[in-house]
Ligand SMILES: Cc1cc2ncn([C@H]3O[C@H](COP(=O)(O)O)[C@@H](O)[C@H]3O)c2cc1C
């Protein structure tokens with residue numbers, strides 16, 4: 001697709017020498033081999049991605065994408081659509097979970113309005129890259145045009161470029177927009193060829209009747225848009241959201257530029273599936289923070305051969321699962337760097 005030729009640019013290889021040398025170092029540190037479990041794996045993975053003997057998640061850069069979803073008209077969320085703009089202000093003013101956590105972990109966050117329902121005018125701390133007034137209702141029409149798809153992918157790409165120019169060493173993408181678990185579910189069902197009943201869930205807290213209504217809306221969307229031979233980009237334009245598409249572009253760009261990706265929950269995993277479908281090696285650059293309580297997330301993780309680190313019953317989105325893992329990533333890296341080896345400490349090795 002014109003304007004998206006960069007998707008096929010090569011993905012950087014992981015530095016396997018750096019990963020091997022980090023693994024060897026872990027085995028020389030004063031502990032029974034493997035005893036720090038997956039903390040060891042975190043440091044080794046980051047070492048390979050960063051080509052570094054002293055890996056570190058810092059600086060962490062969050063791209064927080066805001067957008068609305070036309071399919072909210074089908075009654076697929078417990079909350080009304082005006083919550084999106086209200087939450088955008090809340091995020092920008094520092095009152096949302098993502099904002100409090102970003103401050104607590106010392107992460108830089110850029111909030112990008114990709115097209116919430118009403119144009120809020122200039123909002124402090126929000127970058128406006130509006131592509132429309134929400135997407136189309138996927139149960140009845142495509143989510144977006146080809147032009148909007150291209151612009152959303154490029155918005156994700158330029159977000160990563162700004163992150164890199166700010167020195168980022170770890171990327172977390174997040175989203176907020178009422179109704180968003182519906183396009184995420186639709187994209188996942190389309191890409192994985194799974195029945196909607198296996199993937200659909202409560203999102204913000206729908207009851208059984210609400211989930212059934214959401215299932216019907218997604219089934220209508222798939223019946224309308226799913227045709228054999230449709231490309232991944234075409235499916236994204238028909239079923240996705242501006243945020244899922246921008247994140248897909250951000251993930252591919254990060255992998256092309258060598259920036260490690262921390263994938264957040266259910267909605268961001270739909271983008272991860274799309275990015276890996278478009279460019280399989282993007283998977284090598286991904287770390288998965290947590291298992292979302294949204295039931296279909298496990299199927300997504302299976303498809304991505306991913307085993308997320310945390311399982312805290314989180315189901316918020318907003319990059320918060322990614323943020324929750326950052327302190328553990330830091331700990332893993334500090335341990336990797338500062339622990340004494342057997343020979344340094346004069347401890348008997350077996
Ligand atoms: C106050 C509030 C803050 C949120 N922050 C993230 N989400 C999350 O919930 C929404 C997806 O769930 P559904 O598809 O059921 O609407 C998205 O906005 C997602 O970011 C929120 C939802 C609400 C209500």
Ligand SMILES: O=C(O)c1cccnc1
Nearest residue numbers: 265266267292315316317
């Ligand atoms: O895991 C997520 O991304 C999620 C789950 C429920 C609602 N919003 C987001």
